[in-house]
Amino acid sequence: QFRGEGAESFHQLENRSVSVIKQIISQHQGQKVLVVSHGAFIKTLLTSLQSRSLDEIWEGPYARNLCHSIVLGHEDSGVRVKQFCDEDWGNIT
Numbered sequence: 001q002f003r004g005e006g007a008e009s010f011h012q013l014e015n016r017s018v019s020v021i022k023q024i025i026s027q028h029q030g031q032k033v034l035v036v037s038h039g040a041f042i043k044t045l046l047t048s049l050q051s052r053s054l055d056e057i058w059e060g061p062y063a064r065n066l067c068h069s070i071v072l073g074h075e076d077s078g079v080r081v082k083q084f085c086d087e088d089w090g091n092i093t
Helices: 010-027 039-049
Strands: 070-074 078-084
Touching: 010 039, 010 070, 010 078, 039 078
Parallel strands: none
Antiparallel strands: 070 078
16 A cells, blocks of 8 residues: 555545545535546545445556546435546446
């Protein structure tokens, strides 16, 4: 597990990313929102939303520079990944 001195761990990043997306969903019900961040944040968030282990974070699909993902969220029904780093959700195994 990589962690630079003074940097947050991937578990801390996962907790922060999930908390942030839930807050955004709560504050912007029924709206479209653009969230821009770095690859590690996005990949960690999407890995968590798929209920995958952080041990799988380095497996595909990969969060390449300038890729985009679509996450649908509703405060009552939860969060669903529609597109993961330019890959249609239906193509992800």
